[in-house]
Amino acid sequence: MKLFTTQQIRDWDIYTIKNEPIDSIDLMERAANRLTDWYYENCERYTDITFFCGVGNNGGDGLVMARLLHLLHFNVKCYIVHFSDKISEDFKQNLSRLPKNVPCYDIKEDSDVPVINDETVLVDCIFGSGLSRPPKGITQKTIIEINRSNNPVIAIDIASGLYADHYSTHFQTIIEADITLTLEVPKLAMLFPENDKNVGELNIIPIDLSKKFKEETPSNYFFTTHKNAQEIYRPRKRFDHKGKFGNLLIVGGSKGMIGAVQLATKAGLRAGAGKTTALVPACGYEIIQATIPEAMCISDPSRNHIVASTLVSKYSAIGIGPGIGQHEQTQKAVRSIIEDAEKPIVLDADALNMLSENDEWWSLIPENSILTPHLGEFERLAGIQFINSFDRLEAASKMAKEHNVIIVLKGANTAICLPNGQIHFNSTGNAGLAKGGSGDALLGIISSLLAQKYKPYEAAILGVYLHGKAGDYASADKGFESMVASDVIESLGKAFFELLK
Ligand SMILES: NC(=O)C1=CN([C@@H]2O[C@H](COP(=O)(O)OP(=O)(O)OC[C@H]3O[C@@H](n4cnc5c(N)ncnc54)[C@H](OP(=O)(O)O)[C@@H]3O)[C@@H](O)[C@H]2O)[C@@H](O)CC1
Numbered sequence: 001m002k003l004f005t006t007q008q009i010r011d012w013d014i015y016t017i018k019n020e021p022i023d024s025i026d027l028m029e030r031a032a033n034r035l036t037d038w039y040y041e042n043c044e045r046y047t048d049i050t051f052f053c054g055v056g057n058n059g060g061d062g063l064v065m066a067r068l069l070h071l072l073h074f075n076v077k078c079y080i081v082h083f084s085d086k087i088s089e090d091f092k093q094n095l096s097r098l099p100k101n102v103p104c105y106d107i108k109e110d111s112d113v114p115v116i117n118d119e120t121v122l123v124d125c126i127f128g129s130g131l132s133r134p135p136k137g138i139t140q141k142t143i144i145e146i147n148r149s150n151n152p153v154i155a156i157d158i159a160s161g162l163y164a165d166h167y168s169t170h171f172q173t174i175i176e177a178d179i180t181l182t183l184e185v186p187k188l189a190m191l192f193p194e195n196d197k198n199v200g201e202l203n204i205i206p207i208d209l210s211k212k213f214k215e216e217t218p219s220n221y222f223f224t225t226h227k228n229a230q231e232i233y234r235p236r237k238r239f240d241h242k243g244k245f246g247n248l249l250i251v252g253g254s255k256g257m258i259g260a261v262q263l264a265t266k267a268g269l270r271a272g273a274g275k276t277t278a279l280v281p282a283c284g285y286e287i288i289q290a291t292i293p294e295a296m297c298i299s300d301p302s303r304n305h306i307v308a309s310t311l312v313s314k315y316s317a318i319g320i321g322p323g324i325g326q327h328e329q330t331q332k333a334v335r336s337i338i339e340d341a342e343k344p345i346v347l348d349a350d351a352l353n354m355l356s357e358n359d360e361w362w363s364l365i366p367e368n369s370i371l372t373p374h375l376g377e378f379e380r381l382a383g384i385q386f387i388n389s390f391d392r393l394e395a396a397s398k399m400a401k402e403h404n405v406i407i408v409l410k411g412a413n414t415a416i417c418l419p420n421g422q423i424h425f426n427s428t429g430n431a432g433l434a435k436g437g438s439g440d441a442l443l444g445i446i447s448s449l450l451a452q453k454y455k456p457y458e459a460a461i462l463g464v465y466l467h468g469k470a471g472d473y474a475s476a477d478k479g480f481e482s483m484v485a486s487d488v489i490e491s492l493g494k495a496f497f498e499l500l501k
Pocket residue numbers: 013014024027028031054055056057058059061083084086088126127128129130131132133134135136139156157158183
């Protein structure tokens with residue numbers, strides 16, 4: 001799914017109105033109908049609903065919802081926040097359509113802002129995508145009161161006060177929503193951790209904006225949906241044999257960290273590689289052989305850390321890093337594997353930390369290789385600590401372009417930065433994945449897909465999607481706290497199976 005800036009979304013609305021064609025008031029009615037359907041299907045029938053509407057089109061959406069929910073016999077009231085004399089035409093018309101028996105109050109000065117102490121759901125339709133500066137005066141006061149109330153808050157399109165496309169610094173004056181119902185596509189700011197308390201649970205409400213505009217309008221931002229993952233996925237055919245699915249090498253492990261390479265190797269197998277081999281220090285040899293009978297194992301001459309390279313040309317993909325440590329001799333071995341590799345490789349964990357300290361390695365990395373840093377590892381690579389996610393993402397994208405590699409910036413909504421400037425945000429996964437071992441599983445999955453001849457960008461996007469989806473199955477089964485990386489790997493089968501549906 002392509003993501004757009006607020007300006008592009010404004011153009012998308014206008015294009016839809018002109019070319020569908022549909023009157024803007026009818027498009028608002030359609031949007032509000034979809035929002036109302038969501039509310040009707042997901043929310044408690046007997047709870048009162050209080051709308052806070054601005055005087056732009058976001059407020060217009062709220063007025064239509066208030067009317068529709070009133071007709072469905074919900075107990076509804078509205079406050080109109082008069083933040084400007086410039087009132088949208090569609091807002092005006094929908095205000096006149098609001099049934100007279102819906103209580104409606106004006107907020108024109110500070111003393112009009114109500115103290116919220118009744119049990120009611122609050123629907124925030126003060127500002128949508130038209131926010132152009134931090135809220136002040138009555139708007140600021142209303143937002144602060146809504147946040148103070150502790151009542152459940154549903155934001156329409158976007159939490160009022162939150163900038164959709166850039167960093168917001170005025171934290172005190174942004175709605176803290178429990179649920180966001182965003183129209184058509186998520187907005188960039190909703191995918192960053194610092195805005196989590198403003199966004200809450202994110203739901204996308206399709207309103208059928210023009211498909212043609214979506215296809216023809218360029219964007220570098222994407223959100224990986226189930227359908228996108230299905231488009232990448234290649235199901236096996238009846239006469240396929242193991243030779244078709246590649247020869248994967250996982251390089252990792254050191255004394256006390258054999259578990260990491262074990263997880264990556266298991267994940268490599270579960271993600272479908274034809275043959276999987278682990279290269280581990282001697283102390284890991286028996287562990288791998290005894291616990292993963294399907295894998296082959298090469299024992300390094302050294303007992304506790306990897307010191308030697310191997311013949312890399314026989315492997316169709318190599319994943320390097322899980323539990324590998326940073327011993328000086330290991331650095332030499334890793335450098336030599338990277339130097340010998342002729343196809344894209346996958347680098348994680350300490351392999352990335354080594355790269356942070358050896359700038360000259362960049363020129364050795366095969367183009368389109370995949371780097372999977374978590375935020376800390378990325379900051380070490382970049383040599384900068386970032387204050388906000390927008391700047392961090394920009395730096396990751398720049399790094400991907402500059403070095404012709406794929407940067408998988410891990411976290412909630414992992415961002416996959418491609419050398420061509422595209423950034424693909426993941427839509428699966430949950431906080432249960434925030435646990436040692438999850439990253440090792442991801443390295444195994446991505447390397448395995450690469451071994452199976454998925455293109456590097458496909459392996460990264462599909463691998464991250466499947467890892468998150470398996471994490472969702474694991475959490476449903478074991479709970480967020482109790483799930484471990486082994487559960488994620490065990491659940492990979494269900495994630496693949498889902499792609500066939
Ligand atoms: N277009 C369509 O067909 C559809 C649109 N839809 C809905 O419309 C929403 C977008 O509507 P919108 O463009 O009217 O923007 P909205 O956020 O309601 O208000 C903008 C007003 O606020 C003002 N303003 C900004 N910041 C301010 C501040 N700090 N303090 C005070 N004033 C401030 C700004 O003034 P200005 O910046 O020009 O000075 C302008 O007057 C969108 O999110 C979706 O919900 C759907 O119905 C689908 C169809």
